[in-house]
Amino acid sequence: MSGKTKLNELEATAICGNDITSSCLYVSALSIGYAGQYAWISLLIVALVLYFFRRIYGEAVGALPLNGGAYNILLNTTSKSNAAVAACLTILSYMATAVLSANEAMQYLHTLISHLPVITATLVLLALFLGLTLLGITESSKVAVAIFVFHMISLAVLIAASISYIFLNDISVLVENFRLPVKGGITVALFLGFSTAMLGISGFESSANFVEEQKPGIFPKTLRNMWIAVTIINPLIAFLAIAVIPVAQIGEHKESLLSFLATTTAGNWLSWIISIDAVLVLSGAVLTSFIGVSGLIKRVALDRILPQFFLKENKRGSSYRILISFFLLCASVLFVTNGMIEPLAGVYTISFLLVMGYFAFGNMLLKIKRARLPRPETAAPFIVALAAFAIVLAVYGNIRLHPEFLVVFLQYFVPAILFIFAMKNRGPILRLTLAIVTNVFDEAMHYSRMSQRKISTIIKGLESQEFVFFSKADDISGLNKVLIYVSENETTNKLKIVTVLKVDETISKAFMSDIKVLDRIYSDISIEYITIQGNFGPELINELSVKWKIPKNYMFISSFGKDFHYQISELGGVRLII
Numbered sequence: 001m002s003g004k005t006k007l008n009e010l011e012a013t014a015i016c017g018n019d020i021t022s023s024c025l026y027v028s029a030l031s032i033g034y035a036g037q038y039a040w041i042s043l044l045i046v047a048l049v050l051y052f053f054r055r056i057y058g059e060a061v062g063a064l065p066l067n068g069g070a071y072n073i074l075l076n077t078t079s080k081s082n083a084a085v086a087a088c089l090t091i092l093s094y095m096a097t098a099v100l101s102a103n104e105a106m107q108y109l110h111t112l113i114s115h116l117p118v119i120t121a122t123l124v125l126l127a128l129f130l131g132l133t134l135l136g137i138t139e140s141s142k143v144a145v146a147i148f149v150f151h152m153i154s155l156a157v158l159i160a161a162s163i164s165y166i167f168l169n170d171i172s173v174l175v176e177n178f179r180l181p182v183k184g185g186i187t188v189a190l191f192l193g194f195s196t197a198m199l200g201i202s203g204f205e206s207s208a209n210f211v212e213e214q215k216p217g218i219f220p221k222t223l224r225n226m227w228i229a230v231t232i233i234n235p236l237i238a239f240l241a242i243a244v245i246p247v248a249q250i251g252e253h254k255e256s257l258l259s260f261l262a263t264t265t266a267g268n269w270l271s272w273i274i275s276i277d278a279v280l281v282l283s284g285a286v287l288t289s290f291i292g293v294s295g296l297i298k299r300v301a302l303d304r305i306l307p308q309f310f311l312k313e314n315k316r317g318s319s320y321r322i323l324i325s326f327f328l329l330c331a332s333v334l335f336v337t338n339g340m341i342e343p344l345a346g347v348y349t350i351s352f353l354l355v356m357g358y359f360a361f362g363n364m365l366l367k368i369k370r371a372r373l374p375r376p377e378t379a380a381p382f383i384v385a386l387a388a389f390a391i392v393l394a395v396y397g398n399i400r401l402h403p404e405f406l407v408v409f410l411q412y413f414v415p416a417i418l419f420i421f422a423m424k425n426r427g428p429i430l431r432l433t434l435a436i437v438t439n440v441f442d443e444a445m446h447y448s449r450m451s452q453r454k455i456s457t458i459i460k461g462l463e464s465q466e467f468v469f470f471s472k473a474d475d476i477s478g479l480n481k482v483l484i485y486v487s488e489n490e491t492t493n494k495l496k497i498v499t500v501l502k503v504d505e506t507i508s509k510a511f512m513s514d515i516k517v518l519d520r521i522y523s524d525i526s527i528e529y530i531t532i533q534g535n536f537g538p539e540l541i542n543e544l545s546v547k548w549k550i551p552k553n554y555m556f557i558s559s560f561g562k563d564f565h566y567q568i569s570e571l572g573g574v575r576l577i578i
Helices: 010-027 027-063 070-075 079-113 118-134 137-170 170-177 187-201 206-213 218-244 245-250 253-266 268-302 320-336 340-367 381-401 403-424 426-440 445-463 476-489 509-521 538-548
Strands: 467-470 494-501 528-532 555-557
Touching: 010 137, 010 187, 010 206, 010 218, 027 206, 027 218, 027 253, 027 340, 027 381, 070 079, 070 268, 070 340, 079 118, 079 253, 079 268, 079 320, 079 403, 118 137, 118 320, 137 218, 137 253, 137 268, 170 340, 187 218, 187 320, 187 340, 187 381, 206 268, 206 538, 218 245, 218 253, 218 494, 245 253, 253 268, 253 538, 268 403, 268 509, 320 494, 320 528, 340 381, 381 403, 381 528, 403 426, 426 445, 426 494, 445 538, 467 476, 467 528, 476 494, 476 509, 494 538, 509 528, 538 555
Parallel strands: 467 494, 467 555, 494 528
Antiparallel strands: none
């Protein structure tokens, strides 16, 4: 985003914070439904797990500060196929979040305006945030900040009113609630409460998907701010609800617990404020989805997993084709479900938790495969393993409570991942199509030749794209790994291997001989070996990118150590592949 205004701490926190802090509207009631009077403990356990992920995200994104979240980490530590799965899960999570949040926001508004058509209003809200994001992330952040500040003030008033109510009355309700028996025992109750409460950290992954739009040093602050908010707000509201409202009544008002708590502690005026706040902050979660998915899909398209069609930007710097496509996807899901968005809860639950799990997995790979890569902080392997185990427990707990969630998730995930893999492997698919067209339309030679020429042109366009690998000229086994990676993950037949030499530095004859051997082994890839005098860095990369007309996303390097003078984010999208 060079040349564009980047987000400060408040703006970046607000964009992802609206999503994660809106969880207090539903997660307290959900957790109380399973953990009863001990729900606040389940929510504190979730806060502990989130603290672990704060370190995991800080290390992974600090080492590779590029848009894409889990996709970016896996792309730079493993194969494109694994990264594509993470991207697919993240897109599904954003899609479900956008539709669910928009629908829930309009459901709250429906309680204030009884004649409001919910489905139509949901579509209008999605269209409104489409228009806002088309104006650019700077304008979107201003709206996000306004919503976030109002939400924090509203929750502060509700918490103050609830505490005052408890002091002015007695604690008999709290005592009676704690005397209630716990179904299945405290351990089972805490486990089920924890599993459902894990949905309350949705949005934590969003900051990593637009990290390049944030000013330097802002990303870890967004993680800290979101963790503080979740640690304080969700357990406290659950405890206050148990102290004010009998557990049986909480179940009766699970769809609007905070509004009911406001009515009980302060009256209708506060209930109206909380309802208005719910409409706004859930709308803010829709905005988070649009911004997060835009950063992710743009990165995926730059890496040629999705078509370059999506990279077109408007004058405001927004990837309008991505945003419009995402809006159409959300609108189609809304109409297909006919407003019955409960099935999307399964997609939202499993896809979000798996994205978090993929991040822990990516962090482990980063430690193993990119140990030399500088990073601002490090998460201990034990912490990463513990966080991953917590995700496994949460996935198991949610599937145990709602087995139908898994079926619904697969109904959305399977077609989506098939589409992603079809895009990733469109080179081989086009060759197969060419063969079929050639055989089937032999009798209609005119149409066959037109099809052949068209598809051949597309294939040549894909394969003619050159890639660059910057080699240190001392590791032929590493070059072999590079060629294996390119053969398996990229559609190309041209690779430039570039060595940047210092003054008076030369290449050994043995190394040049090894290059010729590799050229013979990988006969389907044209290898061009080039030496350049100079210093390796952003300026040289940019110069070669312009000179050779090769995008920086198609340039590769191996891991570098602490002595390297630049961060990976300063190299303009150059990828780590070994």
